[in-house]
Amino acid sequence: MKLVQCWDDGVTTDVRLVSLLRRHGARATFNLNAGLHAQERRFGWRHRDTEVWRLSLGELREVYDGFTIANHALTHPRLELLPLDAARREIGDGRSRLQDLFGQPVSGFVYPFGSFDAAVAQAVRDAGHAYARTTLAAEAGVGLHDAMAAAPSCHFLAPDFWQRLDRARPTGAFWFWGHSYELVDEPMWTAFEASLARLCAEPGARWCDPTDLLAGSSP
């Protein structure tokens, strides 16, 4: 079974997440906004009672070493609300800045806030992306009939996470997404690590990139 996980927004709690993922040998894709990282770590917003901070520009390469990087637009706007040329810059500049920064091809895109329209989807395709992820959950497995509106299996905190895994098993692919800042206390981190270990123990489990789901598979 192909397992895919991706994490959004480039936040400081990713440091703890990547060490956990490395310990379990789990691959992941991190979706970043190249225009929102500064020389120093920067306060972003509050999630529940905790502050969410973005990683500094200088630490990105080391933190995400060995993981796949995908584009989440330059500055995380609602793309369909922008004039199309501004949306194109957000999409194209976001991709080229990440490619320069990480020295790896960037072929994935994640719509900020999960929102987009047909013109935005076309702009994402035109900019050279192979897929674009939404926040809509697929009925079973992953939804890839339209690669520019790719539907993962579920959010990592979905109450029916394991039932969704059961439904995905016959399709051969399971894809979850989230933000590490949603792990707000120790019990949540412990529970996530247990989930990760359980996923790794799935018969035939193989951690993949979203692009591996595109190549020749129709879930």
Ligand SMILES: [Zn+2]
């Ligand atoms: Zn985001």
